[in-house]
Every structure is written in C-alpha cells, then in structure tokens.
Amino acid sequence: MRLLYTLALCLAMPFIVLRLLARGMRYRGYHRRWRERFGFFRPLPVTGSLWIHAVSVGEVNAAEPLLKALREAYPQAPLLITTVTPTGSERVRQLFGDTVFHVYLPYDLPVAVARFLARARPRLAVIVETEIWPNLYHACHRRGIPLMIVNARLSERSMRGYALMRGMVRSALRCVSQIAAQSQADAARYRLLGADPERIAVCGNLKFDIPVPVDALQQGAQLRRQWGHLRPVWIAASTHEGEELPVLKAHLEVLKRLPDALLLIAPRHPVRFRPVEHAARSLGFSVATRSVERVPGAGQQVFVIDSMGELMPFYAAADVAFVGGSLVPIGGHNVLEPAVLARPVLVGPHTFNFEEITDTLLGAGAATRVERAEALGECVLGLLLDPPRRERMGSRAEAVFARERGAVRRVMTLIDALLQE
Template sequence: MRSVYTSLFYASLPLVLARLLWRSRANPGYRERVAERFAFYPGPPRPVDVWIHAVSVGEAEAAFSLVATIRRHAPASILVTTTTPTGSARVRKVLGDTVEHVFLPYDLPDGIGRFLGHFSPRMAIIMETEIWPNLFTACRRRDIPLLVANARLSERSARRYARVRGTLRNLLAGVDIAAQTAADAQRFLAIGADPSAITVTGNLKFDTELDTSVRAGGEAIKRRLFQERPVWLAASTHPGEEKAVLEAFACVRSRQPELLLAIAPRHPERFEEVARLVRAAGHRLARQTEAGEAAPGGFDVFLLDTLGDLMRFYVASDVAFVGGSLVDIGGHNVVEPALAETAIVFGPYTRNFKQICDDLERGEAAVRVHGIEELAAAVDRLAADEAMRGDLRRRALAFVERNRGASELHWRLLAPHLGESFQSH
C-alpha cells in the first residue's frame, strides 16, 4: 500500500508544484523556499533534540505552549516545521531565532531521509492529525520516538481512515497519541491505534497565555483606532461568511449606528477579495496596512489585512464571531477570544472544536447561531447589553482556566524519550 502511495505521489509532483505556483499568485510565500519542500538545506547538518511539526497557524498556536513547557523543563534544542507560509510567518514572529524552522518536506522517501539525516531529532512530535506514511515509517526505522500531540480526529476523518485500518495499524504501531478528548481517543482506537499508547491529555490551546503586551496593544487599538466605539470582530472568516456577516451588520447598524465591524479573513490571499465585497456593500472601508494604529477617519468596516495581529483585535473588540463555523469548515479556535475576554459567537459547524464549543454553549459562555438572522440578533443583543457580555466573558475565561494543564501532561509523555539528563531538570 505504501509503495503505491509513494509511486502516485512521485507521479503527481508536477501537479503539486503547479498548485504551489498557482497559490503563489495570491500569496508569494508559496513560491519561496521551495528547496526546503524537498529537504535541501544550506550548510552542515543541524541536529536537534525535539522536532515539532505544526501544519499551519492553528497547529502552531497549540505548539507554542508545548515549546514553552519543554523549555521550562529542559534546555532542549527545538525544530519547528510548518507546511503553509502563514504558519511559517507565525512561528517566526512568536519564536524567532529561539528555534530552528523550515518547511516540512513532501512525504517522499528521499526527501524525508534527507530531512531526518540533516536534523537527526531525538524525538518527533506531530501536532493534531497529520499521518504521513513515509514519515512515520522512516521515524520507526531510525528509532525516533514519535508522539501525535494534541491529537484530534473528527467523525468524518475517522470514517475515511477506517477504510485503510490495516495500513494505519502498522503506521501507528509504537506511536504515542495524546488525545484531546475521550471521544478522540475512541476514534483513534477505531482506526487501529494501540490502546496502551493513547492518553487523554486535554487541549494544549487552553494553556495559551495572553501576553501583557498583547492586551495593552489591544486596548490601545480600542482607544486610538476605534475611538472607544463598540466593535464586532468577524475572525478567521472563509468564503461565504463575509457576505453573511455584512448582511447581518447592515441589520444591526440600522439600530446601532455607532457599531463598527472588523473583518479578519483566515487566508491572506483573500484580503483583496474581501475588500471588494465590503466596498460593493456600500461601506466605508479602512485597512490595517493603511491605517496602522491611528484613526484613519470615518469608516464603517475595518479589514485586518496583516498576519499575527488577531489577538490584539480580539482584545479591542466587544463581540467576536469565530469563523469557519457558518460554512462547513469546522470552526476555528474559540479559546483565543475567551482569553481576550471578548463575548463569543459561533455558527453550527464546529467539529474541529466540538467539545469546547458544546461546553461553552451549554455553560452559557458563548452563543451559537444558525444563519444570518440569528447572527444579527445575537450581535445586536450583545452589543447593546454590557451585562450580558460581561457574563459571557467571565464564564468563558473561567472555563479556560478549569481546563489548563495539557502541556504538563504532554511533557510526562515526552520526558522518558529524551533521556535522564533532560528528566532531571
């Protein structure tokens, strides 16, 4: 099975490269550092103690608390890989030169061999759900312990993986799995994981800390840029959601003319598209790349068209709709607005954060909506009712605090693989 997969991957390389080039039209980062995607690096080998792979921004955010915990316990050298340019930019912004960083090479035997030979990690950590046949096989053959950290598996993915359960059982042999929830653990069991290798650790995203400088920056944005006006942030939006948000905004503004809307599209290649949608809807638009943090004059809608600033804008907002949830994407990180103490709204599609969203809704710590009318009604009610916003914020923050601790549980799984010198710190 793996040989067929590898042959097909090699055969499809022209299409893979063509897709990279196509995506680079909107995001030039996709045509940069292409050599890294085949594991060609300048200079001599750079061995590391721990290698962490985080596909994109969401996985990187979860990895940051793990990196901090590893550093707190041991003086380990760390490599962080990503797949997307946005993930790469986030790693560089948050971790800078404190870690090694490259793109993960394609899952081909020669590239994976060069990658592992160059960095020679003592421990491999794959964030969330990435299962790569050649990578997992190469780690096993080189006796590199492998942990799937913050592991999650949706029902949809579990059904798909179940078709190749025999192959997955072999790939997951000897792999430790730190599952976010008991339901995730059961789904990994169902696709062939070893029961003795699965531990329920909770979600690393609960261990994220809101830096005081981020809070101060958000409060400054609220004062200087938004002039203390009420702000609704639509965060990490996808195609179809911006139009729905703009329609809901028009409804709310007819009753609350002071309300501002800030939109933060999930993918930077869509910034121009979203700007056109805002203008076509007849709104006065301001953009982060043009305004900075000074008031640019009269505007109704603010477009956050930079990377790495979302947390500050959560702090600066009164209500946050978390995107990827009105369309069937599966939702995005709702822990971030909870930490920023912003009232949270999300849509019906939240499988990526199912238990967290369900618990927040059940505990009256967030509002779930179904469609444009409910979205407009929820934002209208929250923007007008400071006491209700305060109740949601307090409950959501308390929920996050109760669920901290996943990073320490992950460390307990990692430490035995790093040797006595690291365990003693």
C-alpha cells in the same frame, strides 16, 4: 498498501508542484524555499534536535506553550519546527525569531523523508494535532526516533476519511510511541483507527494553557482609545469565502440600531484580503484597512485586518467575537483566543474541527451558536445591546480556562519519559 500510496504520490507529484507554483502566483511565500519540500536544506549543526511539526498558524499557536516548556526543560537541545504553509512559517518567526530552526516539512516521498531526517537528526518527533504521513512515520520508526502526536484530535469526518485507508493508517499509527489526545472522544477514534490503546493518554487541549496575553489587552485598550472608547465593536475573525458577505450583511443590520458600530473583519487567508475590502466598499461601507490606515477613524464602519498574526489585540478591542470557518462547512477555528480574553464568542453550525472545545464553551454559557447566517446580525446586536450578558459570558469563559488548564504539564511528563527511555 503503502507502496501503492507512494506510487500514487509519485504520479501526482507533477500536479502537486504545479499547484505549488499556482499558489505562489497568489501568495509569494509558496515560491520561496521550495527545495525544503523535497528535504533539501542546510543540515542542523548539532544532532539531537527536538522536532515539532505544526502544519499552519493554528497549530503553531497551539504548540506555543509546549514549545516554551521544552525550551525551558531542555535548554541545550536545539528546537526544529516544521510547517506546511508560509503563514505558519511566518508565525514561527514572529513567536521565536532566530532562536529555533525552521524548515518546511517535506512531501511524504521516501527519498525526501530520508533526506530530511538525515539533515535534521532529531532525538524526538512531535506532531501537533493530526498529521498522519505513512512514509514519515515508518521512517522514524526504522531509525528509532520516538514519535508522538500531541494535542491529538480526530473529528468524525476525518476518521471516516482515514478509514478508507484503514490498513495503512493502522500500520502508521503502530509506529507512534505516544498519542496525547485532547479528549476521550478523540482517544476512542484513534483506537478505532488501530492505534495501540496502551499508547494513548487523554491530556486535554494545549490551547487552554495559553497565558492571558496582558500585552494584547493593553494594545486593545489603546486601539479603543484611538477609534472611540464607547463605540460598539464586533470582530469576525478567520472568515472564509461564503462567510464574508453574510458578515457584511449582518453589519448592515447592526448599523440600523447602532449607527456608530464598527466591524473588524479578518479573513483567514491573505488571498481574501482584497476581495473582502472590495465587497465592503461595494455595499457602501466606509472602509479602512490595516495595511493602509493602520487604525480605523471615527467615521469608518468596516476595518479589514489584512495582516497575519495580529488577531489578539483586535479580539481584546472588541465587545463581541464571531469565529469564522463555522458558517460554512470548514469546521471552525480557534474559539479559545477570544475566550481567554473574556470576550463573548459566537460560532456558526459547523464546528467539528473544535468540537470538544466549542461544546465546552457552549455548555458553560461562554459562547452562543448561530444556526443560520441570516441570524448573525440579530445575535451580534443582541449582545452589543446587553453589556451585563457580555460580562457574564466573559466570566464563564474565565472559569472554563481555570478548570481546563494543565495539558502542557501532562504532555511534558510523557515527553520526559520518552526521552529518558
């Protein structure tokens, strides 16, 4: 089965490269360092690196507290971080600068994987969330490199996809030394896919261990002073095509009751920055952007955050946060970032990527689900007009964090045991 998988990957490689080139036409980061995707990079100067793979921005953010714990516990061990996307790479640079090594993860071709491992020479491999690459997993196993999946999550949808290749996936998972699952439901799905039950532990979600970003709160307060402290403000974050127009229409409803309201909108992908700006202008909004005006003025109604890695200060500056990827069947994005700042959270019906976290916040009364795109304006307006309700939701979010923290400590215990072995 793995041989057929590898053959199919080889046959698809010309199309994969063409796709890489096409994406590079829209986002230049895909044109740079493309050789790394085939395992070509300068070898690390020392052996025994701790290698952490985080596919993109969300996974890098989730891994941040764990990475800091590893750096503190093993100060002599070099940290190697791999990502797949340029935005993930940029987030690594923002968080850690030159204090860590970073390369792109190679394609799952045996030759590229062997080349990568020979140059990285890791002492431990840590995969954040769910990235099952059969050739990579088997190569680590053959070389005696302990492999962990941490913050492991597996939605029903993902499990059905992997189940189509159950034999190969089961074989790959048997190469894993430890799976640190987010929840009992995730652990059960890994068991169904064939992972060794003895190697699965429920450790909780690393994202609950993110510290309250005091600097973001300070920056948010400064932003509010610049555009008017009393203005009602809401943010639509990590939005996708199919969501931005409903968000802008919702803001039209909000403006009918609150004419000085401000919408902050942050598209998930850079290719959406300009289309969202043009859509807002075409609907008659007075628009400002992060790249040009930096901060919206008193007369501007929509502010497009056309930058990456700056969400937290804007969450802190908002009264209400809608988290995108949830009005369309993307599966939702990280609801914990606004929640850790005690902001009321709104999500759409599609939250299967963050099922457990979202259900936890909904059950605690810290978040509200918007069942239809047409109802978004009404939900936002209801919260903007009800400060006591917003305060209650924020307090409940703080209580959830106080209860759920501790995943990093539990995962570090597993890592320490593997490294001692």
